[in-house]
Amino acid sequence: MKKWLKENWEGYLFLTPWLIGLLVFTIIPILTSLYLSFTRYNILTTPEFIGVDNYFRMLSDKDFIQSLKVTFKFVFLSVPLRMSFALLIAMLLNRKIRGLRFYRAVYYVPSLLGGSVAISILWRQLFNREGLLNQFLSIFKIEGLNWIATPSTALYTLIILLVWQFGSSMLIFLAALKQVPEDLYDAAKIDGASKLRQFTNITLPMITPMVLFNLIMTMINAFQSFTPAFIISNGTGGPVGSTLLYSLYLYKRGFTFFEMGYASALAWILLILIAIFTAIIFWTSGKWVYYEG
C-alpha cells in the first residue's frame, strides 16, 4: 500500500480537480436526489421524509401517464427516423462527389446548434401560423395549421427538430461505411448481386456496431430531451399536454409547482426507464450485431 502510494501520489494529485468535480457535480447530487425522492420538499423549507409515497403517487398521476405516452411516442418515432436519415445521407455522401467536405459540414452544423434555446425559438417561428412553413404552403394555395399550437401536431414539430440534428449520427455512419472492405462488394458484384442485395447483405451487417452505438446514444438523448419542448410550449407542455416530455414534466413539478421531492422521484424513474431500454438493446444486440474478426 505504502509503496503504491509513494509511486502514484503525483498522479492522484493531478486528478484531484477532476475528482472534486465528479464528487461535487455528479456523485453528491445523484445521492442527494435519491434521498430527496423519499421526501416532500418545496425548495424553500427543509425536506420532510415521507417514504415511498412519491413513487406510489405516480401510479395515479394522470400527467405522469401523459408524459410517458408523449415521451414514448417522441422517442419511438424520432430515433428510427433520425437514424434512417443519417444512414441515407451517409450513403449518399460515401461516393466521390465534388464538394463532399462542404456537404458533410453543412449536414453536421444542425447537430452542433442542437436543440438550444435559440434554435427552439427559431423553430416556433418556422411552424407557427404565419411561419415559414405556412408561407411556403401558401404558394401551393394550401392553408397551413398553426403547427406549434395545435395539440395534434405540436409534438411532430419537436420530432422534426430532433431528426434535423442527424448530422452527428451521419458522420459516425460515414466512418463506418468507409470501413466496409471493398472486396466484399466486388465479390458480390461478380456473383450478380443487385444494389439492394448488396445493401442488405453487406452494408447493413457490417455497420451494425455503429447502428448499435447510434441507437443507444440517440435513444438516451431523446428520452432526456427538454429545451425544445420547454421553449416551444412556453414551459407548459401544452397545448393540452401534447408536448409534455418527461423531463419537462419533471421540471414543472420541481420548479413551477415547488414539489422537488416528487420531481426527484420522477428523475430516478427516468433513469430506471432508460437503463431498462438500454439493457434490452444490449441484450438483443448479440443476435443482430456482427463484429468482424
Place this chain on the structure above:
Amino acid sequence: MKKNVILIISITVLLSLFAASGVFAQEDDITISFTWWGDTDRHEIYNSIVDMFEEEYPNIKVERPFGSWNQYWDKLATQIAGGNAPDVVGMHQRFVSDYAPRGALLDLQEYVDSGVLDLSHVPDSVKEGGVVNGNLYMVAQGVTTTGYMYNTKTFDDLGVEYPNMDWTYEEFAAKAREVQAVAEEQGREIWGVGDDSTLFMPQFAYFARSKGEEVYTNDGKLGFTQETVEEWFNYWKELRDDGVIPDMATTVEYTSAPLEQNLFTTQKTAIGTVPANQLWLYQEQFSEGKINIVRMPHFADGRPGEYIEGSYLAVTSGSDHPEAAARLISFFINDSEAQQLFMLEQGVPPTTTAQERISDKLTPVQQRIIDFVSYTLEIAEKSAYPPSGSTEVTSEFEEVAQAVGFGSMTPAEGAEEFMSSAEEILARNR
C-alpha cells in the same frame, strides 16, 4: 530533483487559481440585486429610479436582472432553489402564497420599526395588502384593478358604439359579436375580443365573484361551484364557435407574446383585457386613437366582481444585505423624484405623498387610469390570498380550458375534470 520542481510549480498554479477569486473585494461596497417584470418602457423607468438610488447611496451597487412576466416566476423559483435569488424582488398576490408561508420572504416589520423602511405615508388599507399570515412580507408599489380596453379609432372606423363602463356579460358578448360582424362586412379580419377563457385569475375570478361566489375561501378551499365553471366554458365556447373570438390554436400561440406583439396591440382583436396600470403602456403602442378602459363585465343581478390587485416589492430571506434591500424599497416608494418618474406604473401609488406630487403632472391616459382605479376601488372588496398549490390550480385551469377550446372536452366534462383536479391539488398542498 527535476520531478520535484515540476511538482512544486504545478501545485503553485493550482493554489493560485483558488486565490485569484477573492482577493480584490472591498469591505464597504455592497452589491444587491433587484429584479422585476415588465416591458421596455417600464425597464427604462425602473433603471432610472435605481440609478438615482445608487447616486444617493454611492456604496450600494444594484444589479438589475429584469425580464418579462412570462418567465419571471419560473426563474425566481429556480434562483431561490439555487440560493442565488435577488435581494429585492417584484412580488404579486397571485404568487405570494408560494413564497411567504414557506419562508422565502423576509418579514419586513423590523425595518419599518427601525425607520429604514418608511411606510408612514402609506394608508393602512394599502399596507394591509402586504400582510400575509400576520406578517408584513411585501410593500405595495401600486394598487390596481383589471378591466377591458379598446381603441377609439378602431371603433370609429367600424362605426360601432364604444363599450359601456358598467356592462354586463350579455352586453360584453353582444358587443364582441357586433364588432366582429361589422368588421367582416367591411372586409376586415378583426376578432371582437381575445379568448380569455383560459385565465383563471383575474377573468374567471371576476365571473365567479359577480355571481356571489369566491375564488378561494379564507380557509384555503375553492369558493365556486362546478356549474359556474361549466357556464364559463360555455360562454366562451359559443363565442369561439361563431368565430367572434380567435380559435384556440391562435390563443395558445399568443399566450407568450410580449405586450408589444399581442393580439390587441397588433389589432387582431378590438377589445383586450388590461390591468389598469398598464393602460399607458398600450397607449404608447398606438399612434392613432385613444385607448380607453372600461370595467370587467358583471352580472346584472349580481354584485361587482372587483377586488384589489396590486404589485409589490419584497425582500428574499436569503439576502445577504437585507437592510440595503429595505432601503431600496423605501427609496423607491418615498423619494420625490422617484415618485414622479414612476407615476402610475403599477397603479395608484401607495403613498399619499406620491399621489399629491403627481396629481398635476398626469397625462390624459394617466388621468384615465387614476379615474378608473379610484372608481373601481370603491366597489372592490379584498379577496382572500390564494393558498399553497394555487399556481398548479391556475395551470390546470388553463389546460382544461384549452382542451375545451380544442373540442377534446365538452364544457361539462371540462368543469368536472377541473373541479376534481383542483380539489386534489389543494388537498395535497394543505
